[in-house]
Amino acid sequence: MKAFGPVPSRRLGRSLGINNIPPKVCTYACVYCQLGRTLTMQAKRDYFYETDDLIGDVEQKLRQAKARNEPVNYLTFVPDGEPTLDARLGEEIERLQPLGIDIAVITNSSLLYRQDVRHDLARANWISLKIDAISETIWHQIDRPHKSLQLAEILQGILEFAHSFHGEITTETMLIQGMNDSHEEIEDIANFLERLQPDRAYLAIPTRPPAKQGVQAVDEQSISMAYHIFSQSVASVEYLIGYEGSAFAFSGDVENDLLGIASVHPMRAEGVDEFLCKASASWDVVRKLIDEGKLVETEYLGNRFYMRKLSGR
Numbered sequence: 001m002k003a004f005g006p007v008p009s010r011r012l013g014r015s016l017g018i019n020n021i022p023p024k025v026c027t028y029a030c031v032y033c034q035l036g037r038t039l040t041m042q043a044k045r046d047y048f049y050e051t052d053d054l055i056g057d058v059e060q061k062l063r064q065a066k067a068r069n070e071p072v073n074y075l076t077f078v079p080d081g082e083p084t085l086d087a088r089l090g091e092e093i094e095r096l097q098p099l100g101i102d103i104a105v106i107t108n109s110s111l112l113y114r115q116d117v118r119h120d121l122a123r124a125n126w127i128s129l130k131i132d133a134i135s136e137t138i139w140h141q142i143d144r145p146h147k148s149l150q151l152a153e154i155l156q157g158i159l160e161f162a163h164s165f166h167g168e169i170t171t172e173t174m175l176i177q178g179m180n181d182s183h184e185e186i187e188d189i190a191n192f193l194e195r196l197q198p199d200r201a202y203l204a205i206p207t208r209p210p211a212k213q214g215v216q217a218v219d220e221q222s223i224s225m226a227y228h229i230f231s232q233s234v235a236s237v238e239y240l241i242g243y244e245g246s247a248f249a250f251s252g253d254v255e256n257d258l259l260g261i262a263s264v265h266p267m268r269a270e271g272v273d274e275f276l277c278k279a280s281a282s283w284d285v286v287r288k289l290i291d292e293g294k295l296v297e298t299e300y301l302g303n304r305f306y307m308r309k310l311s312g313r
């Protein structure tokens with residue numbers, strides 16, 4: 001079966017996943033990959049599955065979801081490998097469009113230097129682009145690319161794509177301790193994002209065991225610093241740190257609502273004050289959550305911030 005779900009996704013609502021690549025066929029062998037080691041490393045596009053089979057699987061899953069009265073907000077290419085390696089990607093998107101559901105693709109961006117890949121992706125409605133590093137050395141260290149790939153060409157391809165794409169572009173940057181978490185690298189990524197102007201930039205940490213032993217997520221202080229640096233360049237920045245919190249859903253449960261917001265971005269002390277005031281609650285709630293290890297106080301440029309304790313550590 002090449003389709004699964006729909007599954008709830010913070011970024012996409014209810015997303016029906018499409019697996020258009022055999023397991024772990026990828027252009028990268030990222031140190032943090034949560035799917036295990038890359039089994040087939042390749043940078044050449046290939047034909048994997050028959051388009052009719054893939055479309056048939058998606059239609060079947062949609063029928064099942066409909067029978068259960070489950071809405072589907074996105075059809076999402078999120079395979080166990082790199083989706084743009086599929087030479088039929090453009091054709092598949094085109095065949096899915098008449099279903100009338102927006103199409104998302106989560107890519108590691110490595111093949112965006114290719115005009116045919118940019119052309120295929122241009123048909124989608126929502127794209128997530130991986131941007132883990134700007135420095136060649138760090139890129140090699142963290143994403144461990146296929147030897148034929150060139151970072152400068154990829155970054156150029158990403159910019160070209162972004163400037164002509166009419167849908168929504170998000171980026172995803174996985175922060176790894178001791179690799180891409182220096183002030184300098186984060187600023188370089190932020191400067192690139194400023195040129196790219198994505199609709200939203202996500203900062204992620206590994207939340208499941210990574211491919212390479214010893215790979216560590218950054219700590220709260222570093223992710224908070226990255227958030228502040230990115231926020232100087234991009235209008236909307238959020239975390240992906242393993243909690244499906246929502247900054248917008250208020251359930252009336254003060255603790256959960258506070259944790260929900262703090263799992264999406266750090267809250268300034270003033271913002272917490274305002275929130276507590278509206279909820280007729282006191283700072284005792286915050287102190288309790290800190291004591292229970294659910295909330296962490298961080299500092300940036302002399303200001304106090306509160307964020308969700310990271311699960312990946």
Ligand code: SF4
Nearest residue numbers: 026028029030033108
């Ligand atoms: S790009 Fe994705 S699938 Fe490929 S190695 Fe990296 S994390 Fe794993």
